Amino acid sequence: MTPPPDSRPASSRPPFAVVLNPQAGRGLAGREWPRVERELKARGFPYQLVQASSGPDACAALARLPADWPALAVGGDGTAHGLLPELYRSGRSLGLVPLGSGNDLASLLGLRAGDLETALDRLTRPPQRLDLLEVTLNGSVGGQPVLLLNGLGMGFDAQVADLMTLAPARLLGLPLGGFPRYLWAALTGLRRLETGQLRVTLDGQPFYSGPSCLAAVMNGGQYGGGFRIAPGSDPQDGLLNVVLGTQLSRSALLPLMARVLQGRHLGHPRVRHARAQHAELSWQSPMQTHLDGELAGRHEQLSVRLLPGALSVLSGRP
Ligand SMILES: Nc1ncnc2c1ncn2[C@@H]1O[C@H](COP(=O)(O)OP(=O)(O)OP(=O)(O)O)[C@@H](O)[C@H]1O
Structure with missing residues (x-):
């Protein structure tokens, strides 16, 4: 049974520790913060701003x-x-x-970027448990696992994430942000498409061995601000989704990307998809990797374990 929303007056609840990243959204978060602050006050939400200049800094604070x-x-x-x-x-x-x-996590939670009303309304709802992914990059220093909420990509996905950092701020006089930025990077990335030899084991069983240009391991359903790479994925089902692009030429990948936008690619003959609790990916040579959209360098091997219900979230879907 779903617990009822927190009925305590907002002022008697524990304060929110606010981690503001003013650079996010190319400065949008910084520009919108005064409005967010006004709304927090108007709703009587106690809060304390956490001073931090990076994720690790914010964790320590x-x-x-x-x-x-x-x-x-x-x-x-x-x-x-x-x-x-x-x-x-x-x-x-x-x-x-x-x-x-990109706001793919917002989409995982059923929120829309900039919809302040809904985002703040959700904060009085009872917390929900969501699954997390724990990734061990075999080549990483100290082998420290990394936690992900949305998912990771190797190969073409990560090349695109890398190219996004090089995308121009404006194109044809229009600002190039969010999804159009991803699209620019994806089209540019097609020219540099790399295919490697990949072996995938799911829950200890061989799943795939062969050429691949892209491998995603997802807890959420979309990345890149709108590419529905793992449609139907549910971050509460205790399963991760593995989606592989096998041998794909540039001319085959372009229309496939259009299908990914609509989440209609899983039946494509050059796409493999499965759900599991544990995935091991092993490439013959290192492939570019992103973790929750953050670039993580080139890696040959990684192992992903699903941690069921490991995260408590206030902003979950009603
Ligand atoms: N608490 C923080 N304070 C400052 N910088 C941070 C903090 N946390 C993360 N960062 C850095 O800021 C970068 C941009 O932040 P973020 O990813 O939230 O915005 P974005 O890239 O505009 O949005 P999206 O990831 O939704 O596309 C991150 O890649 C990270 O390197």
Whole structure:
């Protein structure tokens, strides 16, 4: 049974530890913060602004605050992603005011970027448990696992994430942000398409061995601000989704991307999809990798374990 919303007056609830990333959304979060602050005050939500200049910084500052203070991330996917180690460690809940560029986490939670009303209304709802992914990059220094909420991509996906950092701010006189920015990077990335030899094991069983240009392991359904790479995925079902593009030429990948936008690619003969609790990916040579949309360098091997219900979230779907 779903617990009822918190009926305590807002002022008697623990304060929100607000992690504002003013750079998120190319400065949108910083510009919108005065409006967010006004709304928090108008609703009587107690809060304390956490001073931080990076995810690890924010985690360290949060760790000094009582664990029953929920964290409120004001920014994009990277801002929320940066808090996961501390949220997992302390069990504190996550709230989100999505003001980033891609906002795929917002979409995972059923929120829309810039819809302040809905984002703040959600904060009085009872917390929900969401699954997390724990990734071990075999080549990583110290082998420290990384926690993800949305998912990871290797190959073409990560090339595109990399190219996004090089995209011009404006194109044909129009600002190039969010999804159009991703599209620009995806079209540019087609020219540099790489195919590697990949072996995938799911829950200890061989699943795929052969050429691949793209491998995604997802907890959420979309990345890149709108590419529905794992349609039907549910971050509460205790399963991760593996989606592979096998041998694909540039001319085959372009129309396939259009299908990914609509989430209609899973039946394509060059796409493999499965759900599992544990995935091991092993490439013959290192492939570019992103973790929750954050670039993570080139890696040959990684292992992903699903942590069921590991994250408490206030901003979940009603
Ligand atoms: N608390 C923080 N303070 C400052 N910078 C941060 C913080 N957390 C993460 N960052 C850095 O800021 C970058 C941008 O933040 P974020 O990803 O939230 O915005 P975005 O890239 O505009 O949005 P999206 O990820 O939704 O496309 C991150 O990639 C990360 O390197």
